[in-house]
Amino acid sequence: MVYSEEERAIIYYAALSGLDRRSCAAALRAPKDLASALTAEEREKTDAFLASLEKDGMFAFTVASDDYPESLKAIPDPPLVLYGAGNRALLKEKKFCIVGSRITPPWAEKVGKELSQTLSEHFAIVTGLAEGGDSAAIAGAIQSGNLISVLPCGLAECYPAAHAALKEKIRNGGLLLSEYLPHMQTAKYSFHARNRLLAGLSEGVLVLSAGERSGTLITASRALEYGRDVFALPYNLGVSQGAGCNDLIKKGAYLVTCAADILSCYGIEAREEQKADVTEDEERLLSLLRSRGEMHPAELASALGIKVYEISALLSSLEIKGLAVKSGGNKYSAV
Amino acid sequence: MIAKIICYTLNGLEGVPVEVEADVNKGVPSYDMVGLPDTAVKESKERVRSALKNSGLLFPMNRITINFAPADLKKEGANFDLAIAVSLLKASEQLLGADVKDIVFLGELALTGDLRPISGLLPILISAKSHGFTRFIIPAENAEEARYLGDAEVYPAASLGDVVRHLVGTMPIPPLEMREFIPNLGRQSSADLKYVKGQPIARRALEIAVAGGHNLLMSGPPGTGKTMLARCLPTIMPDLTFDEALEITKIHSVAGILGETGIVSERPFRTPHHTATTVSMCGGGNRIVHPGEISLAHGGVLFLDELPEYKRSTLEALRQPLEDGVITVSRAGGTFTYPARFMLCASMNPCPCGNYGSTDRTCTCTPSEIRRYRKKISGPLLDRIDLQVEVDNVTYDDLTSDEMNEDSATVKARVDAARRIQRVRFEGLPINTNAEMGEREIQQFCRLTREGDKILRDAFDRMKLSARARARIVKVARTIADLDSSEDILPKHVFEAVSYRLYDKIG
Numbered sequence: 001m002v003y004s005e006e007e008r009a010i011i012y013y014a015a016l017s018g019l020d021r022r023s024c025a026a027a028l029r030a031p032k033d034l035a036s037a038l039t040a041e042e043r044e045k046t047d048a049f050l051a052s053l054e055k056d057g058m059f060a061f062t063v064a065s066d067d068y069p070e071s072l073k074a075i076p077d078p079p080l081v082l083y084g085a086g087n088r089a090l091l092k093e094k095k096f097c098i099v100g101s102r103i104t105p106p107w108a109e110k111v112g113k114e115l116s117q118t119l120s121e122h123f124a125i126v127t128g129l130a131e132g133g134d135s136a137a138i139a140g141a142i143q144s145g146n147l148i149s150v151l152p153c154g155l156a157e158c159y160p161a162a163h164a165a166l167k168e169k170i171r172n173g174g175l176l177l178s179e180y181l182p183h184m185q186t187a188k189y190s191f192h193a194r195n196r197l198l199a200g201l202s203e204g205v206l207v208l209s210a211g212e213r214s215g216t217l218i219t220a221s222r223a224l225e226y227g228r229d230v231f232a233l234p235y236n237l238g239v240s241q242g243a244g245c246n247d248l249i250k251k252g253a254y255l256v257t258c259a260a261d262i263l264s265c266y267g268i269e270a271r272e273e274q275k276a277d278v279t280e281d282e283e284r285l286l287s288l289l290r291s292r293g294e295m296h297p298a299e300l301a302s303a304l305g306i307k308v309y310e311i312s313a314l315l316s317s318l319e320i321k322g323l324a325v326k327s328g329g330n331k332y333s334a335v
Numbered sequence: 336m337i338a339k340i341i342c343y344t345l346n347g348l349e350g351v352p353v354e355v356e357a358d359v360n361k362g363v364p365s366y367d368m369v370g371l372p373d374t375a376v377k378e379s380k381e382r383v384r385s386a387l388k389n390s391g392l393l394f395p396m397n398r399i400t401i402n403f404a405p406a407d408l409k410k411e412g413a414n415f416d417l418a419i420a421v422s423l424l425k426a427s428e429q430l431l432g433a434d435v436k437d438i439v440f441l442g443e444l445a446l447t448g449d450l451r452p453i454s455g456l457l458p459i460l461i462s463a464k465s466h467g468f469t470r471f472i473i474p475a476e477n478a479e480e481a482r483y484l485g486d487a488e489v490y491p492a493a494s495l496g497d498v499v500r501h502l503v504g505t506m507p508i509p510p511l512e513m514r515e516f517i518p519n520l521g522r523q524s525s526a527d528l529k530y531v532k533g534q535p536i537a538r539r540a541l542e543i544a545v546a547g548g549h550n551l552l553m554s555g556p557p558g559t560g561k562t563m564l565a566r567c568l569p570t571i572m573p574d575l576t577f578d579e580a581l582e583i584t585k586i587h588s589v590a591g592i593l594g595e596t597g598i599v600s601e602r603p604f605r606t607p608h609h610t611a612t613t614v615s616m617c618g619g620g621n622r623i624v625h626p627g628e629i630s631l632a633h634g635g636v637l638f639l640d641e642l643p644e645y646k647r648s649t650l651e652a653l654r655q656p657l658e659d660g661v662i663t664v665s666r667a668g669g670t671f672t673y674p675a676r677f678m679l680c681a682s683m684n685p686c687p688c689g690n691y692g693s694t695d696r697t698c699t700c701t702p703s704e705i706r707r708y709r710k711k712i713s714g715p716l717l718d719r720i721d722l723q724v725e726v727d728n729v730t731y732d733d734l735t736s737d738e739m740n741e742d743s744a745t746v747k748a749r750v751d752a753a754r755r756i757q758r759v760r761f762e763g764l765p766i767n768t769n770a771e772m773g774e775r776e777i778q779q780f781c782r783l784t785r786e787g788d789k790i791l792r793d794a795f796d797r798m799k800l801s802a803r804a805r806a807r808i809v810k811v812a813r814t815i816a817d818l819d820s821s822e823d824i825l826p827k828h829v830f831e832a833v834s835y836r837l838y839d840k841i842g
Contacts, residue, residue: 102702103691131702160703211697240697296727298535298739308535308739313830320794320833328691329555329728330536 001059003050005035010062012038012046014080015181024080034064057171058085058155058182067091075200075226079179085155086175090148096123096262097198097223098140100133100208101216105241107325107333108233109136112208114335116140118259122268124148126202128194129163129170133208133216138166147174148201152194156182195219204229204265206256210244217244220253229265231256236293278321281306285314286323289334296331338425341439341468342418343459344410347624347671348585350455350462354404355415357422362398370403373411382413382444383420390448390496395427409668411623414453417442417472420495421502433502439463440498442474448495452476454591457584457598460484472498472508479597480588482514483581518574520600526566529742533727537564538739540724540835542746545571546753547814548768550657550679550719552642554837555726556689561682564726565638568680569602570743571750575634582674583634590626603635605677609644613652618664624671627664629656632677642681643711650716653679657719679720683712721770721807723837753817769814774806781809787829794833808832 003011013024028034038046053060061068062081069091072078084091098116100108112133116125117140125141126148128134134149141147149170151159155178158164170176179197180190195215199205199222207230210216220230230253235242249255256262260270278286281304288303289295297311304311315332318324324332338357343350366380387394401419403410418440424430441459443451456477461484463471470488473481478491489511492498500506528538537553541564544551553561575583583599593599607616607628614620618627629637639645656662660676685691686705690698700708717723757768760780766772772780783791791805809824812832816824 103698162703162706296729298533298727301535309539309831310827312536312539312834313827316830316834317790317826320790320797320830322797328685328725330725 001050001054003060004064005038006064007060007062008043008046008050009034009037010064011050011060011081012042014062015060016042016045016049028080053083053182056085056156056182058083059088060084061088061091069095069201071095071203072197072200075196077196078200079197082177082179083155083182084175084177086171086173087145088175090124090146090175093124093146094122094266095126095148095202097126097202097205097219098133098137098208099127099198099205099216099219100136101210101214101241101244102130102132102134103211103241104132104136104209105239106327107335108209108241109133110322110325110335111233112136112206113140115206115256115259115262117143118270119262120144120146122263122266123203124175126150126198128152128198129158129167130160131163135163135166136208138170142169142173145173149174149176150194150197150201151176151178151180152190153186154178154180154182154184157185159186191215192218196222199223199226199228202228204231204262206231206233206262207245207248207253208233209235209241210248211240212243212247214244217248220248229254231262278318278323282314282318282323285311286318286334289324289332294327294331294333296329300332336426336428338422338435340418340422340425340435341437342415343439343441343463344408344412344414345455345459345589345623346669348458348589348673350459350466351408352463352466353408353410353415353418355418355422356402356404357419357426358400358402359395359423359426360398360400364396364398366399366401368401368403370401370406371409372403372415373409375413376403376410376415379413379416379419379444382416382446383423385446386416386420386444386448386495387423389446390494390499392424392429392495392499393427395423397427399423399426412453413443413451414441414459416444417450417495417498420444421498424499430499430502433504435502437468438470438472439468440472441477442472442492444495450474450476450492450494450498454593455585455589456480457484457581457588457593460487460489461581461585472501478511479595480584480593481511481597483516483577483584483598485513516577516580516598516600518576518580518600520596524566524569524601524604526563526570527743528567528571528746529740531560531563531567533739534560534564535739537724537726538741538746540722541568541571542750543811543814543818543835544568544678544680544722546750546818547721547757547811548678548770549721549811549814550770551681552717552720552723552837553680553682553726554685554723555682556728557684559726559728561726562638562640565636565640565680565682566604567743568636568638568678569604571747572602572635572678573747573751573754575600575602579634586626586630586633586673590631592631603632604638605632605635606638606640609639609641611645611649613646613649616649617652617656617662618671618673619666621666621668623668624664624666626673627662627675629653629662629675629677630673633674635677637677637679639679639681642683643708647711647713650711651713654715654719681720682726684708685725718807721811722835724835725837749818752820753814756817756820769810769817772810772813777806777809781813781824783809783824783829784826786826787812787824790826790829790833794829804836808836811835 113136116137120141124146127137195218205223232245232248232253301308340355475491475493490508501508656675662675663672686700690696812828815828
């Protein structure tokens with residue numbers, strides 16, 4: 001990796017000098033030629049740091065780099081240096097962010113995964129690394145490799161630790177980003193700061209699930225501040241994991257029921273979904289599920305006049321075909 | 336004079352004959368015991384002395400030696416008391432004319448001379464009968480369990496005095512009347528599926544589990560009736576045969592928990608608390624190895640409520656007995672094998688707070704807490720649980736459906752029919768139920784149609800099922816087809832089987 005003198009100077013001041021954010025910015029603003037700002041000793045330290053990054057398969061890029069995303073430059077406090085691992089070319093792609101809280105209902109995870117898969121044909125999908133909504137977005141986009149995961153900790157760390165394998169997968173197929181030094185642990189503030197990057201990198205943000213005080217809402221409100229589009233899935237009333245989403249829609253976010261709702265905002269035409277093969281009984285079941293929402297097999301059985309265990313079999317079949325999902329308490333809904 | 340009396344001791348579930356020899360000689364009065372007696376046996380000295388005196392008999396003031404043969408076997412417990420007392424009486428010539436040859440004497444003595452019951456009487460009687468003994472004198476309080484021995488003379492005695500009067504012929508004890516075995520006689524459990532409200536899916540899972548001998552895991556928030564459902568399991572299981580009942584009774588007799596009825600006529604339902612230790616679960620003890628909960632549940636149901644709360648090591652210890660149907664415990668005193676073929680029924684909450692997956696209540700657990708909670712149950716254990724089902728947290732009892740208010744007897748009839756099919760299928764094989772099928776039997780009996788095979792493949796792709804889930808789904812599908820009296824496993828059977836895999840779907 002070749003770094004220009006200017007990049008080296010920025011990396012030194014931002015990462016190695018030990019200056020706090022404000023004095024670092026002041027130092028860089030001072031009217032001097034960045035290309036020759038570093039002393040020999042400082043330059044050596046910077047080179048050693050960059051070499052160690054490269055050894056661990058990471059790279060750094062700065063506001064002065066060519067591929068620093070323009071959308072990120074537009075926010076009030078862009079990070080001076082970002083660290084990455086994986087496919088650097090994704091930085092130049094158009095980006096779209098999909099997030100959701102850690103506890104996301106199964107149907108929303110499934111919808112999120114499918115939306116992510118469709119959108120990843122046109123965008124690099126930006127998300128975090130947590131369970132629930134983030135995982136759904138990752139699961140949808142990992143196949144195409146159009147996936148950027150921004151971590152709230154250094155790239156050598158993993159939070160949550162249980163997702164270490166997933167993280168490696170993303171490093172190999174997509175791109176990992178962080179604004180922190182490789183070995184920094186998460187801190188309370190780092191989640192908020194990371195959320196600003198999610199919003200800042202992307203042209204739009206889709207919220208899969210958000211409780212009333214979910215951290216996901218921070219991402220959404222940042223997106224609004226930066227003038228990006230906000231999309232949200234609609235929820236039933238009284239479902240706590242969806243209160244934040246409904247709130248966003250009330251305040252003017254786009255309501256999303258299919259990928260076309262998002263793609264049309266960016267002037268992209270959606271492909272026609274091909275229809276799955278269903279039997280007559282399954283069709284009846286499906287239409288009932290679609291019209292009545294979440295239902296229990298016992299309710300379906302009494303509505304259709306079939307035995308409950310036969311309903312279980314039909315639902316299982318629909319689940320395998322990807323047309324229904326099971327949520328808590330043995331209830332099923334159509335997707 | 337020397338007297339020789341036969342007594343029995345237990346080694347696991349097997350009775351071992353012990354000869355009690357008493358020698359009463361002239362000399363300085365003394366009382367010695369040889370032949371590896373433990374403390375309880377040595378203490379019998381005082382019990383025998385008082386019992387003789389209080390029964391109006393004479394304790395010989397001579398040089399007394401008691402020997403237990405074979406000398407290399409440790410003698411434990413108090414069931415030698417009666418044999419020692421009788422041998423003393425015989426040796427001191429107080430039982431002139433009495434025939435004590437080939438009679439087995441069993442019982443513990445009280446100071447008053449009364450006979451106290453002993454544990455493990457039935458297994459002793461069964462072993463002794465197989466060794467050729469046909470006459471037994473036992474404590475009256477043990478009489479009920481001896482009634483099912485059949486074809487032997489059993490004399491229940493209330494006290495040492497009764498025994499003496501019986502032996503010398505002044506007041507013979509009438510031999511015990513034998514009884515026929517009737518399953519579920521004097522049933523104690525009042526559980527019945529008709530009292531369960533709603534829960535059509537869990538009901539069906541119970542039926543399949545019992546029909547195919549599968550293990551079952553129920554997941555659901557607290558207070559949704561998991562325990563109630565589990566208690567109904569014995570009521571839909573096939574009736575005990577006499578041999579099964581005898582085997583269960585032997586175990587319960589050794590453990591000393593046999594009730595008044597004398598024989599276990601209904602399938603056991605054991606619910607060890609989650610603080611249970613590995614030893615209490617599997618069996619153990621200092622020298623005598625007591626059967627553990629899994630052996631007490633032999634032939635019935637072992638219900639583990641709140642499965643993740645059990646100690647991990649305790650749960651892991653269940654794996655081998657679940658596979659083999661027996662547990663072998665080794666201790667300093669020897670190695671003991673107890674039968675342990677039970678149906679495992681477990682219940683758990685979906686997460687520590689219990690609300691995960693609920694749509695109206697908020698789960699307050701973090702994902703890592705939930706992960707940790709579920710991780711407490713290891714994959715290998717989960718592998719042995721063929722059916723995993725979620726319990727409804729809302730009752731749908733306002734919906735009138737035949738399936739939701741069936742009673743146990745109706746379900747049991749269907750289970751019995753499915754079991755009959757399996758009995759024919761596994762004729763000549765060492766297995767009885769679908770759940771016990773190995774890879775070879777699955778190949779032989781569970782041929783899937785091309786369509787069924789495709790469904791399974793799709794299911795694997797879509798639901799990310801683990802590879803080892805395949806065999807279990809196929810086995811459950813076989814049982815569902817049996818309940819449907821269908822020779823072939825049809826697609827609908829496979830679909831239904833797939834729906835009972837709760838924890839395989841989660842990565």
